[in-house]
């Protein structure tokens with residue numbers, strides 16, 4: 158086992174940061190390390206938070222983290238930032254809140270760009286969740302802005318998914334109706350200090366009544382004022398209740414299996430793409446095949462089968 162893996166298992170923050178960077182860059186060292194790390198994973202509770210831009214997701218994460226820390230739990234935070242491919246910037250909304258967490262050894266914060274996987278979660282997020290899990294973080298929170306595929310992807314990673322909505326935004330209710338309704342394990346109506354909160358709660362609850370009819374669990378709808386730290390204790394309790402529910406109903410294993418399936422497919426996809434587009438030998442072969450397709454000596458289907466045949470050999 159390499160030094161970097163040994164240090165990560167001891168919780169060394171610098172080694173964690175280094176391996177995450179290597180994983181983001183698809184470095185071979187990361188691949189080897191990830192293989193060694195896997196047996197030490199599976200203990201962290203993974204929470205996904207999604208919702209429209211500016212709904213207060215980062216502020217909520219800050220407050221949840223503070224509460225988990227009070228309970229003696231360590232926390233890893235991953236922010237998927239579609240707007241900047243580079244880490245940095247104000248990760249957790251409020252700078253003062255963020256500074257407090259950044260100085261805490263029991264908290265690890267990292268932002269990831271979405272480069273490479275248009276619209277989806279960056280593939281490194283699977284690695285980062287495993288790294289933070291293996292290094293002993295009790296809770297791992299993943300934040301993603303709700304833009305289509307990312308919302309759907311997050312449920313594959315998280316044990317519990319929170320969907321954050323704000324009052325008075327008819328849009329977010331429309332988004333819910335358009336198909337992301339299924340992904341929430343808990344609805345959080347944040348910015349409950351704003352007008353229209355009662356109506357929003359009522360609207361979401363009536364949607365829940367429809368989607369959860371006949372199911373054994375009704376998705377809870379909570380309201381919070383993240384900026385003032387209000388409603389966070391109830392939210393944390395709901396997250397714990399959801400985890401107990403998953404364990405009781407054996408859905409926990411199913412959820413984890415879903416994550417590994419998404420990760421496996423992603424690794425295969427990445428390998429195939431890099432084989433086809435990066436490997437010098439294959440590039441030359443593709444060029445030759447393109448010539449032959451042009452000359453009608455072969456066709457695109459036969460050429461594709463030929464390339465796939467080489468990979469599978």
Ligand SMILES: Nc1nc2c(ncn2[C@@H]2O[C@H](COP(=O)(O)OP(=O)(O)OP(=O)(O)O)[C@@H](O)[C@H]2O)c(=O)[nH]1
Pocket residue numbers: 209210211212213214215216217249250251302347348349350351381382383384385
């Ligand atoms: N009024 C009010 N403002 C809030 C509340 N929670 C967060 N905010 C403010 O909303 C703004 C956005 O908060 P963030 O936590 O950065 O929201 P976000 O969803 O992480 O934003 P993105 O990551 O950019 O999508 C900040 O100015 C927060 O201070 C709240 O409960 N009430």
Ligand SMILES: [Mg+2]
Pocket residue numbers: 214215216236248249250300
């Ligand atoms: Mg944010």
